[in-house]
Amino acid sequence: xxxxxxxxxxxxDLRAAVDWMRAADPDTVITPGKVYRAxxxxxxxxxxxxxxxxxxxRCDTFGVPGxxxxxxxxxxxxxxxxxTTP
Numbered sequence: 001x002x003x004x005x006x007x008x009x010x011x012x013d014l015r016a017a018v019d020w021m022r023a024a025d026p027d028t029v030i031t032p033g034k035v036y037r038a039x040x041x042x043x044x045x046x047x048x049x050x051x052x053x054x055x056x057x058r059c060d061t062f063g064v065p066g067x068x069x070x071x072x073x074x075x076x077x078x079x080x081x082x083x084t085t086p
Contacts, residue, residue: 003048003051003052003055004052005048006047006048007039007042007044009041009052015059017035017039018035018056018061019061020038021038030062032049035052
């Protein structure tokens, strides 16, 4: 799936970049800017950022190892104007 049309970046490209960065430095904080640089690309319009961030968060190796992750899903609660439960 194409995530960024301007730079021609796919979800597979993002996963590969995250895996490469994590292998190079397990403790690095991965940011969209670092991902673009790792791919030799630049963000153009920014319209892809919501999808790019969502795709990055879904990568198994995106989070910093040793950082606790809340295993509970974020579930919408009706009547809270879009807020979710922890």
